[in-house]
Amino acid sequence: MNFVSQTLTVAGKDIRSEIRTKESLNAAISFAIVILVIFSFAVDPSAEQIKEMSGGLLWIVFAFAGALILNRSFARELGNDCLDALICSPVPSAALFTGKAAANFVLLMVVEAVSLPIFGVLYNMQWMRDPATLAAVCMLATWGITIIGTVFSALTVNLRLRELMLPVLIYPMMIPALMAAMRLTTVLISEGTIPADDIIWLRLLVGFDIIFTALSVMLIDTVLIG
Amino acid sequence: MSAAAPAVQISDLWKYYGDYPALKSIGLSIHAGSCLSLLGRNGAGKTTLLRILAGLLRPQRGDLRIFGHDPRDGATRARIGILGHGIGVYEELSALENLKLFANLYGLPNAAESAKDWLKRTYLDNVSDSLVREFSRGMRQRLAVARAFIHGPDLLLLDEPFTSLDDRAIALLQSLLQGALNRGATIVMSTHQLREAMELSTDVALLNRGKLVFQGPRPVEMLQDPTWLYRTYGEG
Numbered sequence: 001m002n003f004v005s006q007t008l009t010v011a012g013k014d015i016r017s018e019i020r021t022k023e024s025l026n027a028a029i030s031f032a033i034v035i036l037v038i039f040s041f042a043v044d045p046s047a048e049q050i051k052e053m054s055g056g057l058l059w060i061v062f063a064f065a066g067a068l069i070l071n072r073s074f075a076r077e078l079g080n081d082c083l084d085a086l087i088c089s090p091v092p093s094a095a096l097f098t099g100k101a102a103a104n105f106v107l108l109m110v111v112e113a114v115s116l117p118i119f120g121v122l123y124n125m126q127w128m129r130d131p132a133t134l135a136a137v138c139m140l141a142t143w144g145i146t147i148i149g150t151v152f153s154a155l156t157v158n159l160r161l162r163e164l165m166l167p168v169l170i171y172p173m174m175i176p177a178l179m180a181a182m183r184l185t186t187v188l189i190s191e192g193t194i195p196a197d198d199i200i201w202l203r204l205l206v207g208f209d210i211i212f213t214a215l216s217v218m219l220i221d222t223v224l225i226g
Numbered sequence: 227m228s229a230a231a232p233a234v235q236i237s238d239l240w241k242y243y244g245d246y247p248a249l250k251s252i253g254l255s256i257h258a259g260s261c262l263s264l265l266g267r268n269g270a271g272k273t274t275l276l277r278i279l280a281g282l283l284r285p286q287r288g289d290l291r292i293f294g295h296d297p298r299d300g301a302t303r304a305r306i307g308i309l310g311h312g313i314g315v316y317e318e319l320s321a322l323e324n325l326k327l328f329a330n331l332y333g334l335p336n337a338a339e340s341a342k343d344w345l346k347r348t349y350l351d352n353v354s355d356s357l358v359r360e361f362s363r364g365m366r367q368r369l370a371v372a373r374a375f376i377h378g379p380d381l382l383l384l385d386e387p388f389t390s391l392d393d394r395a396i397a398l399l400q401s402l403l404q405g406a407l408n409r410g411a412t413i414v415m416s417t418h419q420l421r422e423a424m425e426l427s428t429d430v431a432l433l434n435r436g437k438l439v440f441q442g443p444r445p446v447e448m449l450q451d452p453t454w455l456y457r458t459y460g461e462g
Contacts, residue, residue, distance in 0.1 A: 009330045013316070020318040020357075081312025085373065088280050089331040090304035225284055225298070 006091045010099025015106060017076060024072040025107055028065040032115045035061050040122040050123050055186030058119060059178050062112055063145060067167045069107045070149030073100050074157035083157070083224075093221040101143075101150040101216075108142050129192030137188065140205040141181030144212065148173045151216040154223045173212075180205045231294040233258040233381055233412035234279060239288030241274055248274045250436045252288070256429070258380075261403070261413040263423045263444070265455060266433035272416035273311070275433070276383050279414065280308045292381060304332060307379030309387050313370035317359040321350050321369050324358060325376055332377035344372035348398065364395050371399055375406070382406060384415035388422045396422060420452030432459055 018025055039057060043050055077083035086096055120127045127134070152169045156162040180201040187198055194202065234256040241249040249271045256262050264272045277283045278290065281297040295302045308314075315324040325341035334340045345351045348368040358366060367390070374382065382403070388396055403413060403426055417423040424444065432440040432455055440459045447454040 006331065009327065013319070013327055016323070017316060017318045079312075079317060081310055081314055082316055084277075084280075084282055084308070084310055084312065085314030085328070086331070087282055088303060088306060088308045089328065090300040090333065091331050092300060221298075225282065 003092070003095050006095035007099040007102060010086075010091070010096055011102040011106070014073070014076075014100060014103030018072075018103070018107060023076075024069045025110065028068040028107070028111045029114050031068060032061050032065040032111055033118055035064065036115060036119055036122055043123075050125070051190040052186065054119075054123070054125060054127075054189045055182040055184070058115070058185055059141065059182045061115060062108065062142070063171065063174060063178060064167075065111050065115075066104075066108045066142075066145050066149060067170065069104055069111070070146070070153050070170070071163055071166050073104050073150055073153040075153070075162065078157065087224055093224050094217045096224075097150060097154070097216065097220040100153075101146050104146040104150055105139075105143055108146055109138070112138055112142065125189060127189050130188055133194060134185070134188045137181060137184045137202070137205070140202075140209055141177055141184075144177035144181075144205065144208050145170075145174055147209065147212050147216055148177075151220060151223060154220065177205060177208045180208070231258075231291075232256055233260075233293060234414065235289075235291040235294075237289045239278070239285045239290060241271075241278060241283065241285045248436050249278075249285070252438050254431060254438060254441055256412060256414060258293075258412050259407065259410050260428045261407055261415070261426045262429040262431055263420075263427040264414060264416040264431050264433065265420070266416075269435070270433040271436040272433055273385055276308075276310075276385050276414065276416055279381075280306060280310075280383050304377065305380040306383060307374040307377065307381070308383045308385075309370055309374040310385045313366050313373075315358055315366070315369050315373055318357060320355050320357055321345055321361070322354040324369065325372055328373050329376055334377060340376055344376050347402075348372045363390060364392050367391055367395055368398065371395075371402065375402060378409075378411075379406075380411050382411060382413045382415075384413065384417075386417055386419075387415055388417060388419040400426065420448070424448050424452050430455060432456070434459070 074083065077086065116127055119125060149170050152166055156165045156169065159165050183198060183201045184194060187194055232255045234254065236252055236254040239249055239252040240247060252275065264275065266272050274283065278285050279297060281303060290297060292302050293305060322341055322345060325344055326337050329337035329340045345354045348371055350365060350368055358369065387399060391399065400422065406413060415423060427444045429442065430444050431438060440455060445454060
């Protein structure tokens with residue numbers, strides 16, 4: 001069984017478990033919708049100002065909702081000592097990690113896919129001006145969030161206060177990816193294209209993903225085994 | 227691996243939890259095809275030693291070889307089956323899905339067939355599509371046994387495997403363990419259920435507060451009096 005099949009097997013297991021229980025997906029989607037609704041009361045949807053803050057609002061919602069998904073990633077392995085059974089299997093820690101990150105990525109993309117149309121309706125926003133580029137930005141930023149979140153989910157899984165510790169640890173690490181995602185999403189929603197001046201943010205997102213994916217894959221064995 | 231290499235070779239192994247030494251200079255050699263019962267009172271270090279053998283913990287000092295290799299090697303782990311305190315199966319998956327998952331993770335060529343075969347061998351074939359969360363304790367334990375055995379491991383690490391099993395499940399586990407021994411597998415089990423363990427054991431090791439105080443062939447006295455080792459080696 002090669003690395004890709006092992007990764008897909010772990011990811012498939014996590015997604016299947018989540019579809020059965022819906023324990024984090026329902027919470028994350030509900031949370032995202034509630035924040036979007038509440039925030040819509042605070043701003044004038046006709047104002048031009050909302051375009052300027054659209055990226056920031058969306059990525060704050062995605063990052064906070066994402067923490068609910070990421071918290072469960074390794075915590076769901078604690079019941080029945082399933083994490084031990086996985087670590088004992090011949091699957092490399094890196095495949096286990098990327099499988100879990102891939103499942104978190106899919107789940108967070110579902111939250112984003114549900115949230116974006118609701119955002120468009122509530123804030124009267126044309127967010128589909130360049131859907132392909134917006135999707136690419138969302139995928140790059142979401143991968144950055146999930147890779148950081150998954151490794152810290154493994155790190156905090158045995159902590160009693162993991163629900164509190166995970167956000168405290170991951171948000172500072174995510175700042176570069178969130179800054180880039182906020183800027184790119186804002187320009188894509190307000191201008192419909194990424195100006196040449198802002199391409200640097202796209203490069204930053206790609207670099208962030210590559211560096212943190214490589215670092216996480218290298219360190220995960222130490223994180224899991226100690 | 228050379229033919230003479232023991233299944234497990236440990237030398238001067240230390241494990242600390244903070245400043246507390248859970249294992250102190252353990253040296254142990256377990257020959258392939260033997261069944262070693264790891265005995266000791268609660269807190270003696272049995273579970274810690276088994277977790278180190280399984281590659282779930284790293285010792286601070288010492289050397290450990292499983293079939294001549296590092297226990298964290300993928301190829302070595304593929305030869306190990308572990309049955310710990312937790313059953314290691316997912317509540318929200320069915321029995322069949324659980325076994326197929328582990329058969330796939332162990333790279334078995336025909337995962338679905340292996341899973342069905344082991345469900346039959348553990349008398350769970352009639353509930354193969356039921357979710358584990360609907361299972362009784364005994365059924366979960368049998369599924370855990372199937373999960374540990376499905377890839378035909380050469381080394382079985384069992385942490386108190388007879389605990390909370392009913393008579394039928396104990397008989398099933400003993401027959402599976404005997405089958406594993408017959409095909410040449412090595413078994414290391416920690417247990418407090420000495421009578422069940424002594425029927426299978428070829429060797430015993432006694433841990434006392436992290437120190438190995440006895441290792442050798444199972445003394446014949448233990449068949450009549452399973453607590454003989456505890457009394458003779460100073461634990462009372």
